[in-house]
Amino acid sequence: MHELAIAQSIVEQVEEVARSQGLAKISTIRLRIGALRAVVPEALEFGFEVLSQDTPLAGARIVIEEIPIRITCHECGAISSPEPGLAWLCPACGSAVVEMTSGKELQLDSLEVED
Numbered sequence: 001m002h003e004l005a006i007a008q009s010i011v012e013q014v015e016e017v018a019r020s021q022g023l024a025k026i027s028t029i030r031l032r033i034g035a036l037r038a039v040v041p042e043a044l045e046f047g048f049e050v051l052s053q054d055t056p057l058a059g060a061r062i063v064i065e066e067i068p069i070r071i072t073c074h075e076c077g078a079i080s081s082p083e084p085g086l087a088w089l090c091p092a093c094g095s096a097v098v099e100m101t102s103g104k105e106l107q108l109d110s111l112e113v114e115d
């Protein structure tokens with residue numbers, strides 16, 4: 001269950017921010033997660049709930065923005081979004097010389113604080 005490991009790292013990051021900025025209570029945590037990470041939001045939320053007990057994050061809402069997979073073609077420069085699991089070819093020119101430019105994100109986007 002890799003969501004637990006992801007939740008752990010998010011809790012640590014947010015705790016660090018809360019400590020350094022003196023935030024007493026976090027109400028919302030916004031994350032950007034790439035589609036390639038294949039994160040199950042419910043599993044992530046569950047892991048978070050367990051791990052955030054007795055921290056300033058306890059009870060915070062998790063908002064996940066899923067970032068689609070995007071590939072950029074090296075031949076013609078076209079940017080496209082392939083379906084996960086399919087061969088990655090440029091839909092404009094058919095080239096297989098493509099580079100993934102998004103889809104692996106795992107970022108803390110922003111925090112909202114309770115007054």
Ligand SMILES: [Zn+2]
Binds near residue numbers: 074078091095
């Ligand atoms: Zn192309």
